[in-house]
Amino acid sequence: MSITVVVTILTAVWVGFSGFSLMRRAQFVVEPLVQYEVPRPWWTPLALAKFAGAAGLLIGLVVPVVGLLAGTGLVLYFLGAVITVLRARSYKTVAFPLLYLAPVTATLALGLTA
Template identity: 70%
Template sequence: MSVTAIVITVLTALWVGFSGVSLLRRAPFVVDPLVSYGVPRPWWTPLAVAKLLGAAGLLAGLAVPAVGVAAAVGLILYFVGAVVTVLRARSYKTVAFPVLYLAPVAVTLTIAFTQ
């Protein structure tokens, strides 16, 4: 694996991990939109854990590429679901936010785990 792929993987994992921690801590910039999108409060912790496990899986993928592929695919599905949730809530002005997480994960999958 190239140095570029490793750096991209680590940065993506940190970015997704930040999102997971922010949700666990109930940061207003994360939970206020969830309320407006209609995401049930009991889902918040499992969603945060999914992000954190995905971030850890990306890092584990540096040693075991199959784990990284599985984590990246899972995170892509997660963030596609987030985009759909935002669109269903008709919050078109905020659809860019889940895309800001989706794009780096897709790039990581492409660069780091499909060589």
């Protein structure tokens, strides 16, 4: 199994976990969203976007263009999350969206070089 496959699978699981946690309204996820003033009606669509991105990464192992599009979308998603945290001036929590942005960016980069 190649490093690209392993990183892609691990990233998809990580992003899927994030979507699942948001759908379950896990306290460690929703408390910051309230603090950042992310409207509650956005929460489900944001979780679904994470699920779609995770699925797209996995599909990309068979259909590379889907993986590249999913990776690009997830990079934009988590860049938006970083911006949201910074706009809320919650500097101590900016590491959390970066923990998702980093593997998504790595996965995208590996996909572009494959």
